[in-house]
Amino acid sequence: MSGSSIDEFVDREYQWGFVTDIESDVIPPGLSEDIIRLISSKKDEPEWLLEWRLKAYRGWLKMTEPHWAHVHYDPIDYNDMIYYAAPKTVKPLGSLDEVDPKLLETYEKLGIPLAEQKRLTGVAVDAIFDSVSVATTYKETLAKEGVTFCSFSEAVKEHPEIVRKYLGSVVPHSDNFFAALNAAVFSDGSFVFIPKGVRCPMELSTYFRINAANTGQFERTLIIAEEGASVSYLEGCTAPMRDENQLHAAVVELIALDDATIKYSTVQNWYSGDENGVGGVYNFVTKRGKCAGVNSRITWTQVETGSAITWKYPSVILQGDNSVGEFYSVAVVNRYQQADTGTKMIHIGKNTRSTIISKGISAGHGNNSYRGLVKVLPKAEGARNYTQCDSMLIGNECGAHTFPYIDIQNDTTSMEHEASTRKIGEDQIFYCKQRGMTTEDAISLIVNGFAKEVFQYLPMEFAVEAQNLLGITLEGSVG
Amino acid sequence: MLEITNLHAGAEGVEILKGINLTVNAGEVHAIMGPNGSGKSTLAQVLAGREDYQVTEGTVRYEGKDLLEMEPEERALAGLFMAFQYPVEIPGVTNAYFLRVAYNALRKSRGLEEVDPLDFMDLIDEKLKTVEWSADILERQVNAGMSGGEKKRNEILQMAVLEPKLAVLDETDSGLDIDALKIVAQGVNNMRRPDNALLVITHYQRLLNYIVPDYVHVLVDGRIVKSGGKELALELEAQGYEWVQEAGAAS
Numbered sequence: 001m002s003g004s005s006i007d008e009f010v011d012r013e014y015q016w017g018f019v020t021d022i023e024s025d026v027i028p029p030g031l032s033e034d035i036i037r038l039i040s041s042k043k044d045e046p047e048w049l050l051e052w053r054l055k056a057y058r059g060w061l062k063m064t065e066p067h068w069a070h071v072h073y074d075p076i077d078y079n080d081m082i083y084y085a086a087p088k089t090v091k092p093l094g095s096l097d098e099v100d101p102k103l104l105e106t107y108e109k110l111g112i113p114l115a116e117q118k119r120l121t122g123v124a125v126d127a128i129f130d131s132v133s134v135a136t137t138y139k140e141t142l143a144k145e146g147v148t149f150c151s152f153s154e155a156v157k158e159h160p161e162i163v164r165k166y167l168g169s170v171v172p173h174s175d176n177f178f179a180a181l182n183a184a185v186f187s188d189g190s191f192v193f194i195p196k197g198v199r200c201p202m203e204l205s206t207y208f209r210i211n212a213a214n215t216g217q218f219e220r221t222l223i224i225a226e227e228g229a230s231v232s233y234l235e236g237c238t239a240p241m242r243d244e245n246q247l248h249a250a251v252v253e254l255i256a257l258d259d260a261t262i263k264y265s266t267v268q269n270w271y272s273g274d275e276n277g278v279g280g281v282y283n284f285v286t287k288r289g290k291c292a293g294v295n296s297r298i299t300w301t302q303v304e305t306g307s308a309i310t311w312k313y314p315s316v317i318l319q320g321d322n323s324v325g326e327f328y329s330v331a332v333v334n335r336y337q338q339a340d341t342g343t344k345m346i347h348i349g350k351n352t353r354s355t356i357i358s359k360g361i362s363a364g365h366g367n368n369s370y371r372g373l374v375k376v377l378p379k380a381e382g383a384r385n386y387t388q389c390d391s392m393l394i395g396n397e398c399g400a401h402t403f404p405y406i407d408i409q410n411d412t413t414s415m416e417h418e419a420s421t422r423k424i425g426e427d428q429i430f431y432c433k434q435r436g437m438t439t440e441d442a443i444s445l446i447v448n449g450f451a452k453e454v455f456q457y458l459p460m461e462f463a464v465e466a467q468n469l470l471g472i473t474l475e476g477s478v479g
Numbered sequence: 480m481l482e483i484t485n486l487h488a489g490a491e492g493v494e495i496l497k498g499i500n501l502t503v504n505a506g507e508v509h510a511i512m513g514p515n516g517s518g519k520s521t522l523a524q525v526l527a528g529r530e531d532y533q534v535t536e537g538t539v540r541y542e543g544k545d546l547l548e549m550e551p552e553e554r555a556l557a558g559l560f561m562a563f564q565y566p567v568e569i570p571g572v573t574n575a576y577f578l579r580v581a582y583n584a585l586r587k588s589r590g591l592e593e594v595d596p597l598d599f600m601d602l603i604d605e606k607l608k609t610v611e612w613s614a615d616i617l618e619r620q621v622n623a624g625m626s627g628g629e630k631k632r633n634e635i636l637q638m639a640v641l642e643p644k645l646a647v648l649d650e651t652d653s654g655l656d657i658d659a660l661k662i663v664a665q666g667v668n669n670m671r672r673p674d675n676a677l678l679v680i681t682h683y684q685r686l687l688n689y690i691v692p693d694y695v696h697v698l699v700d701g702r703i704v705k706s707g708g709k710e711l712a713l714e715l716e717a718q719g720y721e722w723v724q725e726a727g728a729a730s
Binding site: 425426427428430431432433434435436437438439441445446448449450451452453 | 527528529530531550551552554555556560561563566567568569570571572576577580581584585588620621637641
């Protein structure tokens with residue numbers, strides 16, 4: 001940007017960057033079959049799960065880290081990382097009263113009160129701290145409706161047959177390098193099961209918090225909506241400010257049976273590194289949903305404001321006839337953040353429809369790439385896709401890139417693709433300032449206008465939070 | 480209220496304003512007329528604080544303060560409003576939201592509580608009447624997808640909400656058909672009070688039939704070459720700018 005009005009920003013500290021001083025059970029760094037056995041034994045897992053992990057690990061050893069994404073980082077030493085850290089005071093399946101007050105305090109500080117009297121109304125929360133789930137609210141209320149919402153570890157114990165049936169059915173352990181790594185070492189995550197015909201009565205939400213140093217977080221989430229069931233789920237994430245990069249390699253699998261609907265929203269706010277690009281979370285995530293049944297629908301909505309590097313492509317396999325896949329994304333990069341994100345829509349069933357709306361905002365020295373694949377297989381008669389990719393640039397040092405891939409193997413497909421790039425203008429900022437707004441408020445207003453199309457898909461409670469987050473992320477976006 | 484003394488300003492090293500002197504008192508309407516390229520819009524932009532223009536000499540005092548030292552938003556909060564010649568589009572942001580953010584910025588600066596969307600709706604109903612608009616316009620995006628005339632009307636709506644002490648109308652008449660011109664002028668006239676003032680910048684006399692000025696100044700090549708009453712505008716219309724240019728050269 002030519003003018004200096006944007007220069008006047010002062011950087012605000014990342015307000016979620018504090019560290020909770022708590023004694024942790026940390027295993028030695030490094031990755032080996034022994035480490036995997038150790039994690040599995042700590043979680044008291046059944047033999048089949050350990051075997052699954054080991055199979056994944058052996059496969060992973062033969063894989064190489066992918067480097068096709070438009071991101072750059074120093075090599076990751078997978079043997080220098082800690083794969084399991086848990087607060088010592090967490091008792092497996094303990095009630096909320098037994099949760100360490102320090103942990104409750106941590107979540108309260110993050111705006112996610114867990115205590116009975118303070119909890120968010122209408123939203124059930126699973127709180128994950130480093131490698132373990134520390135609490136899940138409204139569990140009993142949900143159980144009455146037949147909804148299972150618990151930590152992954154608990155699900156393995158309580159509902160092994162369901163876990164075994166669906167684990168890896170959408171993202172196999174051999175899927176990709178990071179998914180294989182996750183399958184080998186995953187520690188916890190959320191599990192949701194909505195039985196036939198049940199509409200989940202409240203928003204479900206998982207809050208991921210990385211606290212321990214030098215530790216990777218490898219959570220695994222599994223959501224199953226049976227015939228005619230529906231659920232809306234939201235995840236949020238933050239981490240302390242540290243100079244070392246931390247790896248977060250999660251896997252999320254969604255399964256929607258006939259007439260089922262799953263709405264999965266993410267507000268990702270991992271620590272993004274300092275103004276010189278030091279530190280921050282590497283967010284290398286595999287998220288995929290399968291519309292297994294007819295008339296099913298899966299919607300991914302993501303607001304990505306944090307992380308040093310984001311590598312993630314929430315995708316939908318449209319297997320059931322008339323199924324619908326949607327991807328709505330706002331990705332913001334500032335300072336030295338890099339994001340390579342998008343989606344894959346795989347049309348298999350007849351009359352399947354997909355919609356992709358991606359809004360990329362680049363500021364500072366940030367680099368933002370949209371990467372998306374629309375694939376229509378030969379039997380997908382009457383498939384339709386609409387794709388819209390818009391980029392907004394703030395300043396002259398940032399970048400926006402679009403990599404659309406299209407693979408159509410059926411003549412009856414209808415496809416629309418729109419793309420635009422615009423620069424936030426000094427004239428827009430000046431206009432707002434002439435009406436009495438500060439530069440910060442002006443940028444926040446303009447950017448929120450740009451991203452509005454996506455925000456409307458977020459659950460109401462989180463849309464406001466996302467808007468504020470956008471404003472904060474762009475503070476200090478020097479031109 | 481506004482006192483401009485020997486103001487020199489330009490952009491990219493080219494001097495555009497070459498010594499402007501102008502005093503505007505509360506309750507007055509001043510019109511600035513001049514041919515294209517005479518510096519009319521530059522004057523408006525300098526008053527509003529656009530950074531593309533550099534002031535090289537002279538002073539501007541507004542309400543006893545050094546205006547040139549103030550940030551654009553400080554000027555706005557101090558009651559200086561500019562109706563843009565080319566109102567800027569902000570896609571995705573509704574008029575209602577934009578107006579409320581601006582209105583609340585003003586309230587905040589005066590130590591008042593911000594108004595919530597519902598209370599704001601009550602307030603804006605009144606304001607919509609000044610520009611003869613229905614509430615539909617509030618859900619439209621700020622200037623995006625609006626016709627030229629609608630954009631100008633939208634500027635006056637913003638002015639009505641913000642109730643400035645000094646409003647600078649930068650060629651608000653350009654691009655307006657006669658009906659829209661009347662509505663806009665009527666809206667502006669309704670806002671005239673003994674404690675506020677208007678600076679109307681225009682190329683044509685037409686607008687001044689509806690917003691009647693107390694003083695008319697003719698700007699040529701960065702200087703005010705002639706000042707007079709409202710009849711001066713009619714003379715200009717009849718004789719063209721060449722007449723004053725010659726007069727200016729002779730004086």
